[in-house]
Amino acid sequence: EDKVVQSPLSLVVHEGDTVTLNCSYEVTNFRSLLWYKQEKKAPTFLFMLTSSGIEKKSGRLSSILDKKELSSILNITATQTGDSAIYLCAVEIQGGSEKLVFGKGTKLTVNP
Amino acid sequence: DTGVSQDPRHKITKRGQNVTFRCDPISEHNRLYWYRQTLGQGPEFLTYFQNEAQLEKSRLLSDRFSAERPKGSFSTLEIQRTEQGDSAMYLCASSLGGGGTQYFGPGTRLTVL
Numbered sequence: 001e002d003k004v005v006q007s008p009l010s011l012v013v014h015e016g017d018t019v020t021l022n023c024s025y026e027v028t029n030f031r032s033l034l035w036y037k038q039e040k041k042a043p044t045f046l047f048m049l050t051s052s053g054i055e056k057k058s059g060r061l062s063s064i065l066d067k068k069e070l071s072s073i074l075n076i077t078a079t080q081t082g083d084s085a086i087y088l089c090a091v092e093i094q095g096g097s098e099k100l101v102f103g104k105g106t107k108l109t110v111n112p
Numbered sequence: 113d114t115g116v117s118q119d120p121r122h123k124i125t126k127r128g129q130n131v132t133f134r135c136d137p138i139s140e141h142n143r144l145y146w147y148r149q150t151l152g153q154g155p156e157f158l159t160y161f162q163n164e165a166q167l168e169k170s171r172l173l174s175d176r177f178s179a180e181r182p183k184g185s186f187s188t189l190e191i192q193r194t195e196q197g198d199s200a201m202y203l204c205a206s207s208l209g210g211g212g213t214q215y216f217g218p219g220t221r222l223t224v225l
Binding site for chain 1: 152153203211214216
């Protein structure tokens with residue numbers, strides 16, 4: 001069965017800290033890995049990663065995929081209270097529907 | 113069109129009633145997905161449409177659930193004889209085929225009393 005595991009499940013930091021969120025996966029047919037941010041509503045898209053070792057960056061957020069280790073990390077530098085959210089990792093399964101298999105998410109709380 | 117829309121945003125119903133949700137995808141997207149998310153969990157895949165054809169259904173989708181996408185545009189998800197275990201957020205996503213990113217709507221939060 002396809003599985004995505006995120007760690008930690010919960011994280012509390014102070015504004016200005018740097019955080020690293022982890023995602024590991026075991027799936028039959030990997031196509032891509034995606035990161036989403038969810039704040040009490042729909043998940044909003046952050047990154048899609050398909051190639052190992054190539055960092056994707058958007059402002060203070062960055063992410064990289066390691067296909068050998070079947071994992072990805074999401075880094076957030078200089079955290080702000082607005083970064084407080086649940087960060088979801090999903091793997092897109094190749095073939096057919098190309099559905100997403102999600103992890104449980106990491107709940108990040110950034111305190112002022 | 114700025115994104116995926118869903119209606120209603122919240123629905124409270126009594127056990128045994130039928131409910132129907134609507135999803136309007138991003139206009140040029142041919143793929144449409146339904147997911148269900150319960151508290152503390154990530155979204156779980158329910159079903160998938162390519163244009164008007166429903167091509168995949170999860171085993172999570174019991175016989176009480178039915179989905180349609182009649183003209184390949186908007187989609188409806190109906191739950192018959194609702195049970196308390198159906199309480200969840202129902203999310204719709206759409207994408208342009210061939211590995212396009214799935215974009216999510218705001219979801220419909222269902223509460224079954």
